Amino acid sequence: MKKSSHKMRIPVLSALTAAVLFAASVPMAQAQPASTDEQVQSASLGLPDFTGVVAKTEDGVVNIRTTEAVQVRSPAMGPGGDPYDMFRWFFGPDFMPPGMAPQQRPRGGGNEGQQPQERxxxxxxxxxxxxxxxxxxxxNNHVxxxxNGIFVTLSNGKEYPAKIIGTDERTDVALIKIEAKDLKPMVIGDSKQLKKGxxxxxxxxxxxxxxxxxSGIVSAINRETGDYLPFIQxxxxxxxxxxxxxxxNLNGEVVGVNSQIISRSGGFMGISLAIPIxxxxxxxxxxxxxxKVTRGRIGVQITPVADDVATALGLKxxxxxxxxxxxxGGPAAKAGxxxxxxxxxxxxxNIEQMTDLPRIVGGTKPGQSSxxxxxxxxKLQTIKIDVEEMPSSSPNAASKDEKDSPAASSADAFGLKVTAVPAADLKRLGVESAVQVTEATxxxxxxxxxxxxxxLRVNDKDVGTPDQYAKMVASLDKSKAAALLVLRAGQSQWVLITPSK
Structure with missing residues (x-):
């Protein structure tokens, strides 16, 4: 596999005392032994019986064993060969017994010049x-x-060679096929209906x-561990x-594909992850x-929306x-x-959390208008975008050419000195306007x-020139943190700063 609360005791004691007094005031009844069926029913009360589910589904599960080809060198020694070739087969070609010089090694026999063999x-x-x-x-793909060989064994003991129809490393899913008929497929369920417990x-x-x-219970749903997989824990x-x-599930339906375990020992430690079916x-x-699997893309890099950033941007x-x-030049840039x-x-x-976006976009057919x-x-804006497939790299932030830049401003309430950004740099970065930090305290x-x-922005207002930026900072409420949209190395993020008074 890829790898107490405090309880009030006085009322309870009072209830027990009352029960004892009541019992003492009535005649004692003769206890009757429970029947076997009643004992079984009582013992199993509240616990599921899995036997029916297993009988219904077991024949649909298969064992898969695989083989691979490895390069080996035969340890066999021919006439006049080196008696230590057996050791070299295990320990490598440079092995020499103690006391033997390289020139003393026998030549012309054994494995000299022998090519590795595939096994x-x-x-x-x-x-x-x-x-x-x-x-x-x-x-699973990793199975x-x-x-170089896949063999499937059914529950009745019959073994069949299998061929790969397709694999997807990103989701760790593989589809294989055997030449057999009248098999018993498993019923596919709905993983969206799963609940904790x-x-x-x-x-x-x-x-x-x-x-x-x-057996066990669902510990968590939508456990995020990757771009495209909200695992079932x-x-x-x-x-x-x-x-x-x-x-x-207890209806005998497949709701997931067991894929990973979280373990420090390599064995089960109470947490396993399954791919939603x-x-x-x-x-x-x-x-x-x-x-193969084709995924959509829109050409953006994203981060989560922090609570303080959401507040600063006016989000609920x-x-x-x-x-x-x-x-x-990507789809998002073309869409604005x-x-x-x-x-x-x-x-x-809805994009409830950051990881929802790549999953939803990835499941969108390339070429589709979205x-x-x-x-x-x-403000809310609705934007049309054409989903594409082929990825391309994002631009890196350009270094500033000091000699072509005007003089920097004096330090402001943020402790920043800024200067204008050359138009060529703005165009290369795909930015309409910005100021560049020259000193930060x-x-x-x-x-x-x-x-x-x-x-790029101060509290959702675009920054154009150093003078405009200075006026924005001067007008800020010094008792509240301001949100600055900062671009560095091609990546932008919101940074909260409380201006000094």
Missing amino acids: TVPRGVGSGFIISADGYILT VADS QWVLAIGSPFGLESTVT TDVAVNPGNSGGPLI DEAMNVVEQLKSDG DSKGALVSSVEE IQSGDVILKFNGR TLEVWRKG APASEAGLQPGDLI
């Missing part, structure tokens, strides 16, 4: 599950990656032990070999039709994705997206500003 060896064991009666199987099962081959069933015992196996099946459909909460930089914009919706879907809702300068230096930074 197929076992690589690993994983799990998977059947998604169609004609042999399509879903598993089958770098293998819900019982779930895992079936797989931990450490090669086929068809092993473990569970406390189901998952170990190496469970990779690619199904996570199953909705996300996995979206990938599978593309792999089945095209053999810290939802959304803050644009830190816009790729030159600017650094400092907060993207709140994409195609009508709609962005952004917060800019205290407290409080700006304490907030992280430094010479070379570009200031």
Whole structure:
């Protein structure tokens, strides 16, 4: 696998005392032994019975073993060969026994000049599950990656060679196929309906032990660990070999693909992560039709919206994705997206947190016209954008040419001295207007500003010239923190600074 509260006791004692007194005031009844069925029902009260779920789903889970090719040199020694070639096969070609000089090594025999040979060896064991009666199987990419042979064993013991239909490293999903008919596919559920505390099962081959069933509950949903995967976190015992196996709800439906464990020892430590089945099946459909996954992009780099920044920008909460930089010539730049914009919706879907945006955009078909809702300068704006596929690098911040720049201003209430930015630099950076920091002292230096930074906005007002910037700073309320949009090394972010009085 990839790797007490205090309770009031007086009322309780009073209730117990009352119960004892009541019991003493009535005749003692003769205790009757409970029937076996009643004992079983009482013992299982409140606990689920997994036997029906296992019987319904077990035949859909498969064991996957893989092989790989390795380069080896035969240790066999021919007539007149070097008797120490066996050691060199294990310890490397430079091995020499104690006391022997290199020139004493026998020549002309053994492995001299022998080319390495390729040998197929076992690589690993994983799990998977059947998604169609004609042999399509879903598993993890890391189960089958770098293998030269894949073998699938069904629950009835039959083994089939498998071929890879397609893999997606980013989501760790792989689609493979065996030549078999009338298989029993598993029922695909809806991972969006999962809730914390819900019982779930895992079936797989931990450490090669086929068809092993473990159970637990959903510990968390939408656990963010990557750009495109909001994992399902569970406390189901998952170990190496469970990779690619199904996570199953009590209706016998697959709600996730077991993919990772969080562990310091390499074994289960109470936290396992599964790919939501909705996300996995979206990938599978593309792999089945095209053999690869195509994702959309809009060409922005983003950061979370901090609470204090949201307050300074006039937002009700810290939802959304803050644009830190816009790729030159990319879809966002063509649509008019600017650094400092907060993207709140994409195609009508709310961006609750920063990581929602790349996932939603990634699932959008390239070439599709989409709609962005952004917060800019205290107002909501709707922007049309054409989603593209091919990535390109973002520009780096340009260094300032001192001799072409006018004299810097005097230090202001932020402890900053600024100067104008040459028009050529503004054009290269894709910035309409800004001033550049030439000197930074407290409080700006304490907030992280430094010479070379570009200031684009002050409290959602564009900064044009040093004179305009000076007037903005002079008019600020000295009792409140101001938000400065700062560009550095091609990345922009909001920085809060309280002006000195």
